[in-house]
Amino acid sequence: MKKVVIALGGNALQKSKDQATAQAQQRACEQTAEQLLRIIKAGFNVVVTHGNGPQVGNIVLQQEAAATDRTPAMPLDTCGAMSQGMIGYWLQQAIDKSLADAGIPKRAATVITQTVVDPGDPAFRHPTKPIGPFYTEEEARRIMREKGYLFKEDAGRGWRRVVPSPRPVDIVEKDVIRELVENGHIVVCAGGGGIPVIRREDGSFEGVEAVIDKDLGAAKLAELVDADILLILTAVEKVAIHFRQPNQSELEEVTTDQLRRYMQEGHFAPGSMLPKVEATLQFADSRPGRTAVITSLEKGFDALLGKAGTRISARGSGVRKEMPLTS
Numbered sequence: 001m002k003k004v005v006i007a008l009g010g011n012a013l014q015k016s017k018d019q020a021t022a023q024a025q026q027r028a029c030e031q032t033a034e035q036l037l038r039i040i041k042a043g044f045n046v047v048v049t050h051g052n053g054p055q056v057g058n059i060v061l062q063q064e065a066a067a068t069d070r071t072p073a074m075p076l077d078t079c080g081a082m083s084q085g086m087i088g089y090w091l092q093q094a095i096d097k098s099l100a101d102a103g104i105p106k107r108a109a110t111v112i113t114q115t116v117v118d119p120g121d122p123a124f125r126h127p128t129k130p131i132g133p134f135y136t137e138e139e140a141r142r143i144m145r146e147k148g149y150l151f152k153e154d155a156g157r158g159w160r161r162v163v164p165s166p167r168p169v170d171i172v173e174k175d176v177i178r179e180l181v182e183n184g185h186i187v188v189c190a191g192g193g194g195i196p197v198i199r200r201e202d203g204s205f206e207g208v209e210a211v212i213d214k215d216l217g218a219a220k221l222a223e224l225v226d227a228d229i230l231l232i233l234t235a236v237e238k239v240a241i242h243f244r245q246p247n248q249s250e251l252e253e254v255t256t257d258q259l260r261r262y263m264q265e266g267h268f269a270p271g272s273m274l275p276k277v278e279a280t281l282q283f284a285d286s287r288p289g290r291t292a293v294i295t296s297l298e299k300g301f302d303a304l305l306g307k308a309g310t311r312i313s314a315r316g317s318g319v320r321k322e323m324p325l326t327s
């Protein structure tokens, strides 16, 4: 049975930036669960991971707005844990309902996941990860002055707070996750790339103020649970070169060497497609026979059958255009 790690992008949880109520996000999770069900029904062993950028940023703002001496605001790592619990709860309910409706005797369970990072990671000095809502430039400059936060313009969509985003090094709960998956459970884990922690000298862990990139977290998770496939679901069906230019061309089958060359030529936007491409390269190159796929939520199942999406594999693995990734 093939093991697939599925990374859910922003549109799998929140249909638009204005749809941030619990009800709207739960509805989005229900639609996502319908797509996941098709993959589960086909016999794949499924591990689900997800982003948390909008959600963790909103939790931080809620914490700050209500903070008093008796109800202190929680730090960013704890807000990350809250976002994993909240999104995991929505996904569990949605996945369990679609499994029950289909008569499949399985359940989903969320593992609150800590991801080890390097305290010396240069990312701590150069915040890049956008979280929370979008602001106008004027609003962003006012908040920067008042709170000392850093804001950046996010891909032409508005200004967002940015926080450090160190690279994932290890996942503390990897053995638990592997065991649950191997026993046939649907595991939701490493949400938001995992709660960033550093390893103390005595072997215990301490949370740090950062948010890991969920695509890089998904690649590390896929490596550590020994997955066969990393499936990254986002808002586009295929990765393109010359994106949004008249000569745009969509990639279907690509080797890691080719994709790395396109990456070096600057075809993939930082903060959106670039981390996905980096994640697929890391995973597909980590062991022969591993395949990574980037596609839309709706095309996820077809992509596993070789009928959609961009499929990435290491050089020399002999992947053909229509080769299905049978379970």
Ligand SMILES: Nc1ncnc2c1ncn2[C@@H]1O[C@H](COP(=O)(O)OP(=O)(O)O)[C@@H](O)[C@H]1O
Pocket (backbone or CB within 6 Å): 008, 009, 010, 011, 051, 233, 234, 235, 236, 238, 239, 240, 241, 242, 243, 267, 268, 269, 271, 272, 273, 274
């Ligand atoms: N070269 C590219 N090919 C395809 N999409 C690209 C490319 N560069 C940037 N994008 C954009 O990246 C988006 C995916 O990034 P993002 O929205 O951050 O992902 P997520 O689904 O994880 O929230 C796509 O919807 C697309 O608009």
Ligand SMILES: NC(=O)OP(=O)(O)O
Pocket (backbone or CB within 6 Å): 009, 010, 050, 051, 052, 053, 054, 130, 191, 192, 193, 211, 212, 213, 214, 215
């Ligand atoms: N943690 C993370 O990368 O979340 P988003 O994908 O929602 O930005």
